[in-house]
Amino acid sequence: MPARITLEPEEVAVVAGDTVRVRARVLNDRAQPISDAVVTWMSSDPTVATVDATGLVTGLKEGNTSLTATSGPVSNSATVAVHSLDRATLMDLYIGTRGGEWTNNGGWGTDEPVGSWYGVTANEQSRVTAINLSENGLNGQLPADLGSMAFLTELIVHGNENLSGPIPASLVELGIQTLNYGGTMLCTVRDEGFQAWLSAIPTSEGEFLACNEERSDLMALYEAMGGEAWTESANWGTGAPLENWAGISVDDSTGRVIVIDLNRNNLSGEIPPEIQYFPHLRVLRLDYNRLEGEIPPEIGLLTELRRMDIDGNPFRGGIPPELGNLANLQVLWLGGGDGNQLSGPIPPELGNLDSLRVLNLYESKFDGSIPEEFNNLTELEVLRITGTNIDGGLPESMGALGKLRAIRLYENELSDPLPSWIGQLDSLFSLWISDNNIEGQLPAGLGQADSLRFLWAENNRLSGPLPADLGDASRLNTVRLNGNPDLSGPLPESMTALEEIFELQAADTGLCMPQTPAFRAWLESALSKYRIRTCGAEAHAEAYLTQTVQSRDYPVPLVAGEEALLRVFVTSEQETGAMMPPVRATFFVDGAEVHVEDIPAGSSVIPTEVQEGELDLSPHAIIPAEVIQPGLEMVVEVDPDGTLDPNLGVSKRVPETGRSAVDVKAVPPMYLTLIPFVSTVDNDQGAVTLVSNADPDDEIFWQTNNYLPVEELEIIRHASVRSTRTTSSRSWAGS
Numbered sequence: 001m002p003a004r005i006t007l008e009p010e011e012v013a014v015v016a017g018d019t020v021r022v023r024a025r026v027l028n029d030r031a032q033p034i035s036d037a038v039v040t041w042m043s044s045d046p047t048v049a050t051v052d053a054t055g056l057v058t059g060l061k062e063g064n065t066s067l068t069a070t071s072g073p074v075s076n077s078a079t080v081a082v083h084s085l086d087r088a089t090l091m092d093l094y095i096g097t098r099g100g101e102w103t104n105n106g107g108w109g110t111d112e113p114v115g116s117w118y119g120v121t122a123n124e125q126s127r128v129t130a131i132n133l134s135e136n137g138l139n140g141q142l143p144a145d146l147g148s149m150a151f152l153t154e155l156i157v158h159g160n161e162n163l164s165g166p167i168p169a170s171l172v173e174l175g176i177q178t179l180n181y182g183g184t185m186l187c188t189v190r191d192e193g194f195q196a197w198l199s200a201i202p203t204s205e206g207e208f209l210a211c212n213e214e215r216s217d218l219m220a221l222y223e224a225m226g227g228e229a230w231t232e233s234a235n236w237g238t239g240a241p242l243e244n245w246a247g248i249s250v251d252d253s254t255g256r257v258i259v260i261d262l263n264r265n266n267l268s269g270e271i272p273p274e275i276q277y278f279p280h281l282r283v284l285r286l287d288y289n290r291l292e293g294e295i296p297p298e299i300g301l302l303t304e305l306r307r308m309d310i311d312g313n314p315f316r317g318g319i320p321p322e323l324g325n326l327a328n329l330q331v332l333w334l335g336g337g338d339g340n341q342l343s344g345p346i347p348p349e350l351g352n353l354d355s356l357r358v359l360n361l362y363e364s365k366f367d368g369s370i371p372e373e374f375n376n377l378t379e380l381e382v383l384r385i386t387g388t389n390i391d392g393g394l395p396e397s398m399g400a401l402g403k404l405r406a407i408r409l410y411e412n413e414l415s416d417p418l419p420s421w422i423g424q425l426d427s428l429f430s431l432w433i434s435d436n437n438i439e440g441q442l443p444a445g446l447g448q449a450d451s452l453r454f455l456w457a458e459n460n461r462l463s464g465p466l467p468a469d470l471g472d473a474s475r476l477n478t479v480r481l482n483g484n485p486d487l488s489g490p491l492p493e494s495m496t497a498l499e500e501i502f503e504l505q506a507a508d509t510g511l512c513m514p515q516t517p518a519f520r521a522w523l524e525s526a527l528s529k530y531r532i533r534t535c536g537a538e539a540h541a542e543a544y545l546t547q548t549v550q551s552r553d554y555p556v557p558l559v560a561g562e563e564a565l566l567r568v569f570v571t572s573e574q575e576t577g578a579m580m581p582p583v584r585a586t587f588f589v590d591g592a593e594v595h596v597e598d599i600p601a602g603s604s605v606i607p608t609e610v611q612e613g614e615l616d617l618s619p620h621a622i623i624p625a626e627v628i629q630p631g632l633e634m635v636v637e638v639d640p641d642g643t644l645d646p647n648l649g650v651s652k653r654v655p656e657t658g659r660s661a662v663d664v665k666a667v668p669p670m671y672l673t674l675i676p677f678v679s680t681v682d683n684d685q686g687a688v689t690l691v692s693n694a695d696p697d698d699e700i701f702w703q704t705n706n707y708l709p710v711e712e713l714e715i716i717r718h719a720s721v722r723s724t725r726t727t728s729s730r731s732w733a734g735s
Helices: 087-096 144-148 169-173 192-200 214-224 273-277 297-301 321-325 348-352 372-376 396-400 420-424 493-497 517-526 686-693 699-707
Strands: 004-008 011-015 019-021 023-027 040-043 049-051 056-059 063-071 074-083 120-122 128-132 139-141 154-156 162-166 178-180 185-187 203-205 248-250 257-261 268-270 283-285 290-292 307-309 331-335 341-345 358-362 365-367 382-386 406-408 430-432 454-456 461-464 478-480 486-490 503-505 510-513 529-531 541-546 564-570 583-589 592-599 620-623 632-638 670-679 713-717 721-723 732-734
Touching: 004 063, 004 074, 011 019, 011 056, 023 063, 040 049, 049 063, 056 074, 087 128, 087 144, 144 169, 169 192, 214 257, 214 273, 273 297, 297 321, 321 348, 348 372, 372 396, 396 420, 493 517, 510 517, 541 632, 564 583, 564 592, 564 632, 583 620, 592 620, 670 686, 670 699, 699 713
Parallel strands: 011 074, 128 154, 139 162, 154 178, 162 185, 178 203, 257 283, 268 290, 283 307, 307 331, 331 358, 341 365, 358 382, 382 406, 406 430, 430 454, 454 478, 461 486, 478 503, 486 510, 503 529, 670 713, 670 721
Antiparallel strands: 004 023, 019 056, 040 063, 049 056, 063 074, 120 128, 248 257, 541 564, 564 620, 583 592, 583 632, 670 732
């Protein structure tokens, strides 16, 4: 006979639409199970939950009921609570958006049916069909499993300005009919399927805001550009904050990537299209790596970019015109590097970069001409296009670029004359146009460039004289004009006003240095380095004094008080059998005659051209040391007795009129300190003896005396210095 029934569990919790089994044990009065006992089951509210003959409970809708198990005269009951399948997801939403701080959170988190919670609509099975929490103070992110509410068709959360993060991708699986997220910070992912789903929603309202997927986008860069071989890749691919990844900086307030600096980091491969997904990027530096392929046009979408250095890589193809969309770009470096194959014209779209301050395009096969559209680069300070195949010249319209400080256009194929507007650039600091084919004259008015310090124009096809006002460029420091054979005429006298000039180079040109005292004084006092021939060099008779080396076109100063070799180069305009005539040289110091040197006739035939390498083919003589003094001038008379046939065209006087000034410098003594070293091992005193007996005229100092511009060598003898090394008799040092 049944005496008692036990139920397991005694408290039943079941999700609406789900089942749970309750087990009944029928016991006799000895607490022994009755295996063949018959049990009947009943639910107190079958609209909430039902129970079958086996004790299987089925939840139908949210609510509470009880079930009773009966066997013979005994029975027992268990409570049943039926919950919505969506309750847990709703609680995730509540907790994730700070539900306790909502404007209205009635019913949320209680045992009441979810359909009675504020803003929630549920069907008869307690499945959520709609959520309307508009303007309710939600703060946080929607839960990723929001799509588990399979019957949800309406989601309205507009007006919650602190609601952020991605719209859950799990919603894609639902039949959403209404989605309103306007006035929030909810964002959408780039996935094409998600975007298609969002576009297909019948009623949708909300601003498009791309989600921050920069962590995965950075890893796309890492994979595409050989990240495993990078020199520095600390924290890449880890869960560390992005600002701790090598080369990455983020904005403190938004956390978005603003700097990618991976220069000289052994990158390889190609720049992937994912580079476009950093909308807040301000600095991109991938320079001097081994990146290949074409420069992706997607870079043109980085409209916040301020600086881009991608030079020094073996790219191929052309410059994408899309780079012209980088409206905030201030610094651009392209070209250079081993294997670089960039080519093609410079896109005129680069003229749209009206914030650009520095443009560097170099060592590439760019061709065509400088675009006229560059006249729009009104902020440009540095224009560098070097080592390319561009031709033409500087567009006339670029004269409006008043902030230009540096124009560097060397090693191209430019040929057009320089425009006159260069002299109107008040900020121009350097003009570097060497190694082109630029024709014509340096522009008149160049001297009006008040800030110009450096003028480098070697190896072009410049012609004519220098601008008369060049000396008005008062800050000019360096002028290099070598290799322009058609430049001609004397340097303008205005150049004597240049007080900051340091270097003047005009070799292989027709330019010459006036022999006026004022010009000579300026050259000697202002310039530390110059190379330019003297005006008035004779065509058929030249002469110079030399001590070690000398040049007919670019005279080397002499050391005062040292003897010098006089060489006179006599030539005839035609072949002749006439012998070398006698020569008389008269020397003056400070206007007074101090010496006359008569060189007898020679035994060689007069040559038709200067033979500088043959001493016997030029009359020569040693001029005493006392004659070689500052203020020296000389006059050379060839064939003073008039014995030569005038038809030979031999010049009779050097110079033709007046006197030739000779540059002589008074050089102070050279002080040479000799330090003898004495070994502590063997106490060898040989070096001490050598130093004590040293004389400036010893053979060991012959090269010092004769090859250096030294008038007098004075020896200072230092006390001996002890050394632990073994020394020889020549163990001494000079300083």
